[in-house]
């Protein structure tokens with residue numbers, strides 16, 4: 001059988017065929033190779049065996065339909081049927097994929113990298129925040145190098161200014177990768193509020209708990225809560241200065257025609273009016289959403305914000321193209337501040 005160390009793609013004919021009455025261990029090993037694991041956004045370290053998909057669904061169905069009569073153990077037969085069913089579900093699209101936990105490694109300057117574990121429940125179409133998207137991974141990796149107020153160089157308790165912690169806010173946090181990375185980088189010098197819609201916040205809070213050990217070690221203060229951008233209208237009282245934030249983060253926030261206006265109105269109301277305040281965004285430049293990216297830029301300018309630094313970079317979606325290849329995505333990142341008059 002082809003193994004993951006071979007560079008050749010795995011073909012269905014390389015798998016143990018049922019007419020040869022393969023052992024339970026061989027079948028389980030093959031089913032393990034067929035697992036559809038999300039690519040970690042194209043990282044080499046997570047490169048996986050390429051499986052040619054032709055015939056794989058029939059192969060799995062034949063296992064589920066077989067009585068596996070040559071295998072003595074009921075337990076083994078159950079394990080094989082369960083694994084084959086799981087592999088079939090994974091091939092029915094991301095929405096049918098079982099829940100997964102993923103580990104992300106994020107770099108820090110002058111200190112060791114840290115890892116975050118994030119839980120991603122099975123996706124439903126209107127719950128895009130249940131999965132981690134490529135631009136949030138790129139932004140999390142870039143955070144330590146951006147022109148932000150300087151992060152503390154050690155993990156001893158320190159303060160931002162006026163002897164208070166820096167206040168950060170993440171909009172549309174999803175699974176929390178960007179905000180949790182920020183929290184780990186800033187430690188006790190910042191407090192961060194990770195926000196999203198009410199359907200997303202329970203999983204977000206769960207992910208904060210999963211990383212409790214790291215967050216406690218760095219002294220980070222992390223809160224989660226609901227913040228719906230559509231409700232941030234000017235007829236509501238503006239938040240007091242003490243409730244406004246020094247840094248606002250958002251990754252992949254634009255996918256409906258309303259989003260640019262809603263997002264900018266939220267930023268305008270929530271960003272503290274100070275020359276050192278920053279907005280940090282990263283978003284994919286997918287053709288269908290380019291007008292929204294342009295509208296976001298225009299509205300940010302109209303709201304009195306200017307770009308301090310920006311750039312483009314390439315990431316990879318964590319699903320595969322037709323032939324198991326990585327799918328490239330161009331992403332735009334930018335840091336904004338209030339225009340000085």
Ligand SMILES: C[S@@+](CC[C@H](N)C(=O)[O-])C[C@H]1O[C@@H](n2cnc3c(N)ncnc32)[C@H](O)[C@@H]1O
Pocket residue numbers: 127128129130131132133134135136137171172173174175176177195196197200227228229230250251252253262
């Ligand atoms: C494509 S996901 C990105 C999630 C995460 N930032 C990431 O990149 O992995 C967009 C996020 O925006 C959130 N969102 C959409 N509309 C929103 C609104 N009106 N108010 C607050 N969050 C919203 C979604 O719930 C979702 O978590």
